[in-house]
Amino acid sequence: MLAIHPSFQRQGLGQALLWALLKSACDRQLERSTLEVRDSNLAAVSLYKKFGFKEAGRRKRYYEDTGEDALVMWHSSLGKPEFERYLAVEKVQMCDRLYEKKWDLAIDSFEL
Numbered sequence: 001m002l003a004i005h006p007s008f009q010r011q012g013l014g015q016a017l018l019w020a021l022l023k024s025a026c027d028r029q030l031e032r033s034t035l036e037v038r039d040s041n042l043a044a045v046s047l048y049k050k051f052g053f054k055e056a057g058r059r060k061r062y063y064e065d066t067g068e069d070a071l072v073m074w075h076s077s078l079g080k081p082e083f084e085r086y087l088a089v090e091k092v093q094m095c096d097r098l099y100e101k102k103w104d105l106a107i108d109s110f111e112l
């Protein structure tokens, strides 16, 4: 489950959480990651695509409340050097953005 309180969305916090999860996965030599997301959740889908997740399939009528499909997304390049480089570049941009929004995130504590 990944969520940011509506009052604090669009400030870079969601991507900071996802960054930390993926960095932790890389540090543990994990190679792949998968998730499900509502088809209509454009904000989340955009966030996941930004980090390299790709749509791999659908679970039809997966969400009981609305009958909506779930998109199944996979990231299969966690162990690759280019993804480690992407995370390093993204960290700098992410910290700059958080700083502009007056957040001081102890992101280094995620680097286990």
Ligand SMILES: CC(C)(COP(=O)(O)OP(=O)(O)OC[C@H]1O[C@@H](n2cnc3c(N)ncnc32)[C@H](O)[C@@H]1OP(=O)(O)O)[C@@H](O)C(=O)NCCC(=O)NCCS
Residues within 6 Å of the ligand: 002, 003, 004, 005, 008, 009, 010, 011, 012, 013, 014, 015, 016, 036, 037, 038, 041, 042, 043, 044, 046, 047, 050
């Ligand atoms: C999805 C969610 C976690 C994003 O958190 P956030 O802190 O608002 O996102 P960020 O500010 O870090 O934005 C990171 C990226 O997410 C995407 N994004 C976030 N909000 C978006 C929106 N309203 N529309 C389109 N893209 C959006 C963009 O790709 C954005 O990158 P950009 O700023 O360079 O364009 C947040 O919208 C949320 O908590 N939603 C409700 C819970 C939820 O749907 N969780 C996911 C379940 S699978």
